[in-house]
Amino acid sequence: MSEYKTRQRRTLLAYLSRHPDELLSARQIADALAEEHISLSAVYRNLAQLEAEEKVRRSSKSGTREVYYQYLDAEDCRGALHMKCIKCGKTFHMADGNAALFAKHLAQSEQFLLDTTDTILYGTCSACREA
Numbered sequence: 001m002s003e004y005k006t007r008q009r010r011t012l013l014a015y016l017s018r019h020p021d022e023l024l025s026a027r028q029i030a031d032a033l034a035e036e037h038i039s040l041s042a043v044y045r046n047l048a049q050l051e052a053e054e055k056v057r058r059s060s061k062s063g064t065r066e067v068y069y070q071y072l073d074a075e076d077c078r079g080a081l082h083m084k085c086i087k088c089g090k091t092f093h094m095a096d097g098n099a100a101l102f103a104k105h106l107a108q109s110e111q112f113l114l115d116t117t118d119t120i121l122y123g124t125c126s127a128c129r130e131a
Contacts, residue, residue: 016071020070022091029069030043056072070082080094082094083120085127086124087124087125088128099116
C-alpha cells in the first residue's frame with residue numbers, strides 16, 4: 001500500500017516522533033501545530049490513517065471520554081510495555097527484562113497472554129511521589 005504524504009502528515013509525524021513517550025490528545029497536537037496551519041480536523045484525519053497503519057495507538061484513560069494518541073513507530077516503543085504517571089502525565093517504558101518477567105508471570109500464573117503493544121499501566125512515577 002503506497003502512502004500519500006502531505007505536508008500536514010509529514011509535520012504531524014515529525015511532531016509525534018519528537019514525543020514518543022507521551023499520550024497526546026488531538027487537541028493538544030493541533031494546538032502545538034497551530035503555527036504550522038494544521039487544523040484539528042486535519043489532525044484527526046491523519047491520526048485515523050496513522051492508527052490504521054499501526055503507527056499510532058489510540059487509548060483512553062479510565063473514567064474519562066478523552067482519547068489519547070501515542071506514536072508507535074519509534075524504534076524504542078515497539079513492543080515496550082508502557083507506564084503512565086497519573087499525576088504528571090509522563091509515559092515511561094518498563095525495562096525490557098521487567099516487562100518480560102511480568103508478561104511471563106501473567107502467562108504462567110494467570111493463564112493470561114499480555115499484549116504489550118496495547119498495554120498501559122497507570123500509577124505514580126518516582127518524581128511525583130517525592131514531590
